[in-house]
Amino acid sequence: xxxxxxxxxxxxxxxxxxxxxxxxxxxxxxxxxxxxxxxxxxxxxxxxxxxxxxxxxxxxxxxxxxxxxxxxxxxxxxxxxxxxxxxxxxxxxxxxxxxxxxxxxxxxxxxxxxxxxxxxxxxxxxxxxxxxxxxxxxxxxxxxxxxxxxxxxxxxxxxxxxxxxxxxxxxxxxxxxxxxxxxxxxxxxxxxxxxxxxxxxxxxxxxxxxxxxxxxxx
Numbered sequence: 001x002x003x004x005x006x007x008x009x010x011x012x013x014x015x016x017x018x019x020x021x022x023x024x025x026x027x028x029x030x031x032x033x034x035x036x037x038x039x040x041x042x043x044x045x046x047x048x049x050x051x052x053x054x055x056x057x058x059x060x061x062x063x064x065x066x067x068x069x070x071x072x073x074x075x076x077x078x079x080x081x082x083x084x085x086x087x088x089x090x091x092x093x094x095x096x097x098x099x100x101x102x103x104x105x106x107x108x109x110x111x112x113x114x115x116x117x118x119x120x121x122x123x124x125x126x127x128x129x130x131x132x133x134x135x136x137x138x139x140x141x142x143x144x145x146x147x148x149x150x151x152x153x154x155x156x157x158x159x160x161x162x163x164x165x166x167x168x169x170x171x172x173x174x175x176x177x178x179x180x181x182x183x184x185x186x187x188x189x190x191x192x193x194x195x196x197x198x199x200x201x202x203x204x205x206x207x208x209x210x211x212x213x214x215x216x217x218x
Contacts, residue, residue: 006156008083015092016078022096023071029103030060030067033110059110062198063102070099070140073172077148080158087150088157095143098136109133130187130194138180145173175204
């Protein structure tokens with residue numbers, strides 16, 4: 001791939017600030033489906049309200065958690081760069097566009113099952129909503145992996161003093177992308193089983209975390 005002009009300094013800072021702003025807006029918009037929760041289903045207590053809207057609530061907290069992990073990965077990656085080229089810019093744009101679209105996919109998934117459970121612990125959901133939701137998360141992880149591959153192929157892009165290319169850094173994106181895609185595929189055949197697979201995501205961040213001796217450089 002031909003070498004492209006490197007943009008650094010203020011231009012790179014603005015790209016990072018723009019990326020952070022898009023993620024911040026996206027996670028804020030995630031709360032909208034539960035911000036309008038009212039006593040519209042004849043509930044008698046706050047616990048019944050929460051139960052009837054469990055799908056929206058679980059999806060909000062889970063998606064917020066996952067996006068936070070993805071932002072942290074993105075932040076660590078960007079901190080290792082000296083600047084960006086055209087390939088990094090467009091891959092970053094694609095990454096942000098799917099992050100911004102997550103509120104739509106999460107809303108469909110959270111409101112697609114019976115009894116307010118959405119796609120969680122339910123055997124029946126809107127066909128394709130699980131594939132769209134989990135597939136979007138898989139694509140987000142895949143794109144950040146492509147960005148990492150691009151940086152490693154061009155030594156002008158990253159700072160050798162900040163770059164961390166251990167097996168965790170190289171494998172993290174592929175592992176997350178594959179795991180999300182697995183859940184997406186399983187959701188097509190059994191939404192009940194697929195709704196339990198995300199529990200594995202509570203463990204992955206600890207297995208794939210950075211060496212504690214390098215945390216200060218993240």
